Amino acid sequence: MDTRFYQSPDLNIERLARDLEETFLIQGYQVQHLGNSERMIVQLKKGGSLETLIGMSAALTLTIQRSAGGVMAMVSEQEWIDKAAAGALGILFLWPLAVTAGAGVLRQAVLEGQLLSTLDTLVMRQRADVKIGPLPPEMQAQMQRQAPPTGNPASASPQSATGPRPGPGQIQCLNCQEINEAEDFYCSHCGKPLSLHKRLCPQCKAEVKANAAFCTKCGTSLAADA
Known part of the structure; x- marks a missing residue:
């Protein structure tokens, strides 16, 4: 996950998100942005149904977030966010499992460099005196805690995270x-x-196990309720 820290508290991150979307739409990418004046998310991808099947249409996701002393930006490869669902649930940002597969990884790496370079240019247009550098140590630790798991998603254990x-x-x-x-x-x-939603016996309303065939309280068959 690549990061940037822009030492300027006056950057308009909503404008940055809009400018990025316009830039990559012209180049034929699917682009969307969501968020607010404190944190914006920009996602872009290029690919049809065939590329989806072979793992080459994961969305490159840029998070631009205001923080003490400036603005931090981080890039990761994630699932495409459903904006309608995110809005209905009041979700500012989702951290799905990272998607990596074959040739798609190489193409996304090239796009990641292009995205960050474009972001640097747009930031400089807003504030020519901005200082661009790595994240401060305390912010780096925060990004590591928030980062999605890498490698094979099936092998990642939610309980292993600290x-x-x-x-x-x-x-x-x-x-x-x-x-x-x-x-x-x-x-x-x-x-x-x-x-998880609790499963209740339809007869006595006692809580039963998800895979139970009979209620342990009243003996009612749960086959029809499964």
């Missing part, structure tokens, strides 16, 4: 390990449900 433990009135997402408020139904970081 991070803060939930406190009173909080709940930890089993998918991304981030902390949410106890009354939340969906994770504000990855969009996954924070708890």
Whole structure:
């Protein structure tokens, strides 16, 4: 995951997102952006249904986020975000599993360099005196905690991630390990449900196991309820 830190608090990140979208739309890419004045997401990809089947249409995702002393930007390869679903759930940003496959990886690497170079140019247009450099150490640690897993998604274990433990009135997402408020139904970081729906016996309303064939409280068959 490549990053940038622009030492200028006056950058208009919404304008940057719009300018990036216009630039890559002209080049024939599918582009979308979403977010607000504090954090914007820009996604771009090029490819049809055939490339989707062979893993070459993953979206290159740029996150532009305002922080202390400037603006940080990070690039990763992720699933294409459904803007309608994200808006309905109130999700600012999703962290799906990274997608990597064969020749698609090489093409995405070239596009990543082009994306960052274009972003540098657009930033300089807004503020010619901006200083461009690496992320400060404390921000680098934050980016590493937020980064999606790499390699084979099937081999990644959600429980292996490290991070803060939930406190009173909080709940930890089993998918991304981030902390949410106890009354939340969906994770504000990855969009996954924070708890599985309970299965109840249709007769006595007792909670039953997901794979149970009979209720252990009243003996009712659960075959029709499965």
